[in-house]
Amino acid sequence: MSASAYDGLCRHFQQIAHFEHFSALGDWDQATMMPVGGGEARSEAMATLAGHIHALKTAPWLAEALDKARAEAQNDDERANLREMAHQYRQATAVPQSLVEAKTLAGYRCENAWREQRRANDWQGFKPKLEEVIRLTREEAQCRSQALGMTPYDTLLDKFEPGVTQAMLDNTFGELKNWLPELIAEVTDLQLGQAVPQLSGHYPIPAQEALGREVMTLLGFDFNQGRLDVSNHPFCGGVPGDVRLTTRYDSNNFSSALMGVIHETGHARYEQGLPKAWRGQPGGLARSMGLHESQSLFFEMQLAGSEAFLGLLSPLINRHLGLQLSAEGLARIYSRVNPGLIRVDADEVTYPCHILLRYEAEKAMVNGSLEVADLPDFWSTQMQTLLGINTDGNYRDGCMQDIHWTLGELGYFPSYTLGAMVASQLRYALEAELDSSLDSLLEQGRLADVFAWLERNIWSRGSLLQTDDLIQAATGKPLSGRYLERHLRSRYLGE
Amino acid sequence: MSASAYDGLCRHFQQIAHFEHFSALGDWDQATMMPVGGGEARSEAMATLAGHIHALKTAPWLAEALDKARAEAQNDDERANLREMAHQYRQATAVPQSLVEAKTLAGYRCENAWREQRRANDWQGFKPKLEEVIRLTREEAQCRSQALGMTPYDTLLDKFEPGVTQAMLDNTFGELKNWLPELIAEVTDLQLGQAVPQLSGHYPIPAQEALGREVMTLLGFDFNQGRLDVSNHPFCGGVPGDVRLTTRYDSNNFSSALMGVIHETGHARYEQGLPKAWRGQPGGLARSMGLHESQSLFFEMQLAGSEAFLGLLSPLINRHLGLQLSAEGLARIYSRVNPGLIRVDADEVTYPCHILLRYEAEKAMVNGSLEVADLPDFWSTQMQTLLGINTDGNYRDGCMQDIHWTLGELGYFPSYTLGAMVASQLRYALEAELDSSLDSLLEQGRLADVFAWLERNIWSRGSLLQTDDLIQAATGKPLSGRYLERHLRSRYLGE
Ligand SMILES: [Zn+2]
Ligand SMILES: [Zn+2]
Numbered sequence A, B: 001m002s003a004s005a006y007d008g009l010c011r012h013f014q015q016i017a018h019f020e021h022f023s024a025l026g027d028w029d030q031a032t033m034m035p036v037g038g039g040e041a042r043s044e045a046m047a048t049l050a051g052h053i054h055a056l057k058t059a060p061w062l063a064e065a066l067d068k069a070r071a072e073a074q075n076d077d078e079r080a081n082l083r084e085m086a087h088q089y090r091q092a093t094a095v096p097q098s099l100v101e102a103k104t105l106a107g108y109r110c111e112n113a114w115r116e117q118r119r120a121n122d123w124q125g126f127k128p129k130l131e132e133v134i135r136l137t138r139e140e141a142q143c144r145s146q147a148l149g150m151t152p153y154d155t156l157l158d159k160f161e162p163g164v165t166q167a168m169l170d171n172t173f174g175e176l177k178n179w180l181p182e183l184i185a186e187v188t189d190l191q192l193g194q195a196v197p198q199l200s201g202h203y204p205i206p207a208q209e210a211l212g213r214e215v216m217t218l219l220g221f222d223f224n225q226g227r228l229d230v231s232n233h234p235f236c237g238g239v240p241g242d243v244r245l246t247t248r249y250d251s252n253n254f255s256s257a258l259m260g261v262i263h264e265t266g267h268a269r270y271e272q273g274l275p276k277a278w279r280g281q282p283g284g285l286a287r288s289m290g291l292h293e294s295q296s297l298f299f300e301m302q303l304a305g306s307e308a309f310l311g312l313l314s315p316l317i318n319r320h321l322g323l324q325l326s327a328e329g330l331a332r333i334y335s336r337v338n339p340g341l342i343r344v345d346a347d348e349v350t351y352p353c354h355i356l357l358r359y360e361a362e363k364a365m366v367n368g369s370l371e372v373a374d375l376p377d378f379w380s381t382q383m384q385t386l387l388g389i390n391t392d393g394n395y396r397d398g399c400m401q402d403i404h405w406t407l408g409e410l411g412y413f414p415s416y417t418l419g420a421m422v423a424s425q426l427r428y429a430l431e432a433e434l435d436s437s438l439d440s441l442l443e444q445g446r447l448a449d450v451f452a453w454l455e456r457n458i459w460s461r462g463s464l465l466q467t468d469d470l471i472q473a474a475t476g477k478p479l480s481g482r483y484l485e486r487h488l489r490s491r492y493l494g495e
Helices: A003-032 A037-059 A063-071 A076-093 A097-119 A125-146 A154-162 A165-193 A207-218 A254-272 A287-304 A305-322 A329-335 A353-366 A370-387 A414-434 A437-443 A447-459 A465-476 A480-492 B005-032 B036-056 B062-072 B076-093 B097-119 B125-149 B152-160 B166-191 B204-220 B255-273 B290-302 B307-321 B327-334 B350-367 B370-386 B414-434 B440-443 B446-457 B467-475 B483-492
Strands: A226-230 A235-237 A240-249 B226-230 B236-239 B242-247
Touching: A003 A037, A003 A076, A003 A097, A003 A226, A003 A235, A003 A240, A003 B005, A003 B036, A037 A076, A037 B005, A037 B062, A037 B236, A037 B242, A037 B350, A063 A076, A076 A125, A097 A125, A097 B290, A125 A154, A125 A353, A154 A165, A154 A353, A165 A414, A165 A480, A207 A226, A207 A254, A207 A305, A207 A414, A207 A480, A226 A254, A226 B414, A235 A254, A235 B036, A240 B036, A254 A287, A254 A305, A254 A329, A287 A437, A287 A447, A287 A465, A305 A329, A353 A370, A353 A414, A353 B125, A370 A465, A414 A437, A414 A465, A414 A480, A437 B307, A437 B467, B005 B036, B005 B062, B005 B076, B005 B097, B005 B226, B005 B236, B005 B242, B036 B076, B036 B097, B036 B350, B062 B076, B076 B125, B125 B152, B125 B350, B125 B370, B152 B350, B166 B350, B166 B483, B204 B226, B226 B236, B226 B255, B236 B255, B236 B446, B242 B255, B255 B290, B255 B307, B255 B327, B290 B370, B290 B414, B290 B440, B290 B446, B290 B467, B307 B327, B307 B440, B350 B370, B350 B414, B414 B440, B414 B446, B414 B467, B414 B483, B440 B446
Parallel strands: A226 A240, B226 B242
Antiparallel strands: A235 A240, B236 B242
């Protein structure tokens, strides 16, 4: 231990980051590379690793060291780092190590089974595995609730979105419900007569992959510090110097993989742009999952949804895939609103409905008013109400479509819609500060200015500011859902 | 802690295996997948992980628990497992954790630099990194020597080949030197006038890879429990349920990749065939690196060098690569003795010379009579003496060709030649027991019987027998180099 409590803490959390390095590697490898036979050993190893990280985060000497270090702290950044350490310590001490290990083991086993079971639409096989994960997640939420003095579901939200509560979400999502259904109806009505270029065809996967890589490069991804691979659920993992993103290919439809790549590249640039001086420290981590999704959705929706960006994209698509699409044609494709089964393929207008459904299901599963056995019916009813789609018997594209719950990650889904709200708010702030619309910036070839703005205001700040302060500092205003509404009305209704 | 000291130890070593799972994954990923930018974070994380594994293996309660458990032990297998635990404990306690971490960090940094520096033949850039690794390896050997009461180099041998000493190797390799140079001269003389089919051509890598996979399947590799990938130094890694092997491709020469695949598949089957009931326990590990190489060399030299096996191989080669090679033609290619620069591409007759050279260099580097700066000259002189080849200025294919020393793995190389000796001895024992030559067995389609014999006598025994006992049990005789001599004289001189 050094003379300084702060230095000792920094070394300790650096060690934790080293173990989390392997947790990230194990996750990525499991999704992209691992043969089925490796599943059981990996699940057990991940559980042991999670238990060890938990033990490090709950080391008994931390409480006193944190107190001492607070008295020593030299500046706001150190204080922020200590605040994040204390947050991790509080989060970890709320749950016993045995539960962390049991939930990790059940989660990875469930995820491993899910890969095959989802493909086979095998709800009956999947159900007991998910039940075990939900049982342990309820237990986790109870422990956290007792330790932290919050409601069980709030403690899960707090893992992914520190400071956000169910009360706040009920309010925010409640407002959304006031205007979204009508907006969807208006837009689908308006688009009813519009012709859209047909994209069906055969697109060889190597060509799609080459296209994806070129688009990633256009978006500033550094391949010396990351990779692109394939997994059946796209994600962005790895560590800041080695960011691993994935997509999945459909040889009849290039768009899904391409938009997946653009989305994940947003996550990747956030990770690659985190402050290097703070690597390995809690203060240097991405702020929250909502902030993370705000970056991916900025890339996927704000950027890639704009006709000016599609003007950069169309020559690449045409060259790699032998097509002759115009930017205007692509814009018509990508602004097409079409209620569908799959969240990750949803357009930005109907996307929040997928989240509202999952949010209600999560809350109910955590408080015990919804059992796993009743999830398919709940799903079907909600999909019918929100999007007019029947999912009876289609588990694969219904409640088995996402990876999150298999791992016990309840409380994550709201981050997507919070992220969409933040992304819209950031865009308006960026346009105001640069005194130019995003479209004009792109037409002037100022893509780099857009990234520089995001890097300055979001990426380089890590977790040194708390979410509210970060959004206030970046946009001059507190988080609000009205920018998303304004954005959607502007893009889809021309208001 | 359970009532039984033995059970407590088993759980503890199972935990260690879980952390070693990530060490194996990190190694594999670094060699096959990791972008350059990930190197520094990986090196640091690997060092922390190695330090943690070391801490677990040196836990103060182990000594007493081992004593208690010895008194409780129910049977020979439990006693063997305890013997292996005690061996790991002794090995670990001989070295301080700080040195383990420092050497791991320096080793991974050196390996990361080596990938590019070897390609560039950059000895000057590589030298200081290797010097640091050798300095720490000497320090390690000194610590081990003091703790274990063995000479420094013997302690390094003991890491890879428990029980083997320099005195024994000086003797064994001394005998080898008595007959090998003359044998090489005789064989090369004999082969001087023999025509060998030309293999130069263009062999697309996807076709080579498909061929490799089919050959792996022929050799019983289970792709549900492993993978084949590319790295610039072929190896077999991963864990028993998820064995990861690699090769590297040369589009002008399919043979090097193919023989690499066959060699590594031998390692892989050993790992896949280890006793499932003992997974995660020291008693369930592969016995030693020499035993490991005996399996890979059994596959590469004994099996794949036999004309009967080449009769199985040639239709696959011809189909994938569009060739028309006969088994007899392949046999002439693969039995060609040709002194060359590269160890991993060497024929089995000249291969031991590559080991003799490295053995002498290692000994001298560890005892301080050879400095890294003088290694290229030492190399060139020895290559001249042993194989008549000048390597002046060619560091890339000289002393920079292998990965082992970059990681500080001095003491490993002798295992290759011990493995070749064991492989020959096993073949003669197998032939005696099955009352049929290996060639006849293959001609009768009894490849499965060959694998079953290896599984029964070697793979399934893990580390439950010590090396001497394992060889004695499998072959009825102690390890001897004369079977290798007999094999080489028979195959290459028809004696
Ligand atoms: Zn995302
Ligand atoms: Zn080998």
